[in-house]
Amino acid sequence: xxxxxxxxxxxxxxxxxxxxxxxxxxxxxxxxxxxxxxxxxxxxxxxxxxxxxxxxxxxxxxxxxxx
Amino acid sequence: xxxxxxxxxxxxxxxxxxxxxxxxxxxxxxxxxxxxxxxxxxxxxxxxxxxxxxxxxxxxxxxxxxxxxxxxxxxxxxxxxxxxxxxxxxxxxxxxxxxxxxxxxxxxxxxxxxxxxxxxxxxxxxxxxxxxxxxxxxxxxxxxxxxxxxxxxxxxxxxxxxxxxxxxxxxxxxxxxxxxxxxxxxxxxxxxxxxxxxxxxxxxxxxxxxxxxxxxxxxxxxxxxxxxxxxxxxxxxxxxxxxxxxxxxxxxxxxxxxxxxxxxxxxxxxxxxxxxxxxxxxxxxxxxxxxxxxxxxxxxxxxxxxxxxxxxxxxxxxxxxxxxxxxxxxxxxxxxxxxxxxxxxxxxxxxxxxxxxxxx
Numbered sequence: 001x002x003x004x005x006x007x008x009x010x011x012x013x014x015x016x017x018x019x020x021x022x023x024x025x026x027x028x029x030x031x032x033x034x035x036x037x038x039x040x041x042x043x044x045x046x047x048x049x050x051x052x053x054x055x056x057x058x059x060x061x062x063x064x065x066x067x
Numbered sequence: 068x069x070x071x072x073x074x075x076x077x078x079x080x081x082x083x084x085x086x087x088x089x090x091x092x093x094x095x096x097x098x099x100x101x102x103x104x105x106x107x108x109x110x111x112x113x114x115x116x117x118x119x120x121x122x123x124x125x126x127x128x129x130x131x132x133x134x135x136x137x138x139x140x141x142x143x144x145x146x147x148x149x150x151x152x153x154x155x156x157x158x159x160x161x162x163x164x165x166x167x168x169x170x171x172x173x174x175x176x177x178x179x180x181x182x183x184x185x186x187x188x189x190x191x192x193x194x195x196x197x198x199x200x201x202x203x204x205x206x207x208x209x210x211x212x213x214x215x216x217x218x219x220x221x222x223x224x225x226x227x228x229x230x231x232x233x234x235x236x237x238x239x240x241x242x243x244x245x246x247x248x249x250x251x252x253x254x255x256x257x258x259x260x261x262x263x264x265x266x267x268x269x270x271x272x273x274x275x276x277x278x279x280x281x282x283x284x285x286x287x288x289x290x291x292x293x294x295x296x297x298x299x300x301x302x303x304x305x306x307x308x309x310x311x312x313x314x315x316x317x318x319x320x321x322x323x324x325x326x327x328x329x330x331x332x333x334x335x336x337x338x339x340x341x342x343x344x345x346x347x348x349x350x351x352x353x354x355x356x357x358x359x360x361x362x363x364x365x366x367x368x369x370x371x372x373x374x375x376x377x378x379x380x381x382x383x384x385x386x387x388x389x390x391x392x393x394x395x396x397x398x399x400x401x402x403x404x405x406x407x408x409x410x411x412x413x414x415x416x417x418x419x420x421x422x423x424x425x426x427x
Contacts, residue, residue: 007216009153009349012416015208018291026425035146036278039073044291059148059219 001025005041006033006060013037021048026067028052033060073277074298080273081302087266088206088303089310094258098316098325099185101307102129102270103178104352105169106326109253109377109386114246115377122252126239128260130356131232132267134370137275137360138229139268143339147273149225151364153217157416158365159165161344162372163379165352168340169387170211170377171333171398171406172196175352176281176341180300182327184307186319187336189327196335198285200342204417205289208346213422217365220244225362228370236264253326259390264419281351282342303423333406337387337398340409347417380405400427 005013008036013032020028028050032038038054039063045052050065070078100106106123113124141147141300148402168173172193174182179197182190185371204212238245249255257263273279277299284297311317321329346353348369350358355373358366380386384407392394398406 007150008213009154009217010121010280010283011208011290011349012213015189015290016289024402033150034148039278043073043295047291047293 001027002031004027004031005037006031008037009038010036012038014040017041017044021045021050023067028065030061030063030065032063071295073295075281077277077296077299078302080277080279081299082306084273084279085184085303085306087270088316089307089316091258091266092261093314094262094318095256096258096263097253097256099182099187100174100178100253100307100326101181103174104130104182105166105175105373105377106173106178106253108166108352108373109170109381111367112374112377113254113381114248116247117374118381119247120362122249123254123381124247124249125254125257126235126246127257128236128239128264129257129267129270130266131236132269133271133274133353133356134229134232134360136268136271137357138161139271140227140275140362147225147362149218149220149222149362149364151220151224151363151368154214154420155368156351157420158348158369159372159375161348161413161416162355162369163376164413165341165344165348166376167336167380167385167405167409168344170186171337171379171402172341173328173387173389173421176345177303177351177353179280180304180337181307182324184304185237185324186317187324187327188319188321189324189329189331192331192334193338197342199335200339201282201346202289202342203339203414204343205344207417207421208286209290210421212347212417214347214420217363220247220362220364222277222362224364227364228359228367253415260425271357271360274353275361276353281323281356282348282354285342320391322395323392324390326389328387329394330387330395333387333397333403336406340406340413341411343413343417347413379395395400402407
């Protein structure tokens with residue numbers, strides 16, 4: 001599952017992520033384009049017991065989370 | 068218990084910011100007003116003659132420093148990221164209303180914390196309103212509220228507000244006769260220019276690095292049960308409290324507080340406007356300045372909304388009047404009507420941007 005949060009201001013990326021992990025998916029990718037979003041979403045996913053890895057693109061990040 | 072790196076950094080930054088805030092007061096800023104984004108933007112509106120309230124006119128170098136500090140550090144860390152186009156006009160209007168709410172209370176969320184650290188119990192009423200406003204905003208967020216996506220913008224667009232700030236600083240230092248300056252009242256009280264500027268730069272860097280946000284603390288707690296951002300808030304309070312106690316500036320009570328009033332209902336409702344508006348904007352006035360420094364032109368527009376709101380607040384007597392020995396102070400009829408109108412309009416915007424038809 002992929003969630004495109006590029007262009008959304010705080011805290012929308014993390015609110016959408018929260019909604020997306022409600023059904024407890026085994027993995028989820030979240031795209032963000034600002035550092036505050038990157039940190040918020042990563043922190044939230046870690047708190048939800050996901051293993052989080054980040055790949056950096058040009059001014060945007062892909063947050064990959066797996067259970 | 069281990070404390071995460073983010074919490075530790077927020078706590079350290081908060082302590083430094085709390086100390087700097089009190090040092091600014093010791094060096095001349097008004098009491099409990101080491102920093103106040105609302106008051107300082109309002110003073111700049113006065114200095115540039117957008118309003119003519121004689122007691123609140125001064126070009127506050129702290130504001131210039133905050134924006135430019137964030138701009139510099141974000142360039143250094145490659146986080147400068149020009150973006151914009153997420154409902155700029157709505158953001159302008161919300162910024163305008165947030166300023167009216169803040170000036171009815173007499174302070175932005177940052178000053179609310181500083182007022183609390185000076186023993187001003189009116190700030191407790193403010194915090195309750197602030198949290199209530201954030202609660203309402205969080206409800207709309209959880210139901211899908213959004214001001215839409217921002218797009219990438221040019222470097223010129225992103226650097227515009229930082230550049231305007233530098234121009235303002237140069238004019239202020241080189242041709243002060245252009246501006247209006249208070250001879251008495253809060254506007255006449257200020258720390259030396261270089262110190263104010265340095266304080267702004269340092270706090271701007273710290274706030275940019277830690278993403279400190281007064282609204283974010285409560286909002287994340289309500290929405291995500293995550294209190295990380297509250298650490299900054301609490302650290303500023305504790306550091307400023309200790310400094311106030313040490314320097315004899317702590318005075319507990321509702322009455323006789325510097326630049327404050329005790330019209331409880333309006334302190335509460337003013338901060339509901341601020342809490343709700345800032346939650347819709349995605350950050351408190353301080354955070355808007357920092358984001359504007361990072362190249363976010365939506366936040367830059369919001370800052371202009373704050374500036375214009377301040378001008379209107381004083382031109383139309385909307386701001387709260389500080390209490391005195393024979394009066395609790397507070398806003399006049401115009402201010403009360405304005406606060407109610409702001410609340411109705413904010414909820415209206417929130418409904419329209421939450422319960423909209425699905426965009427294709």
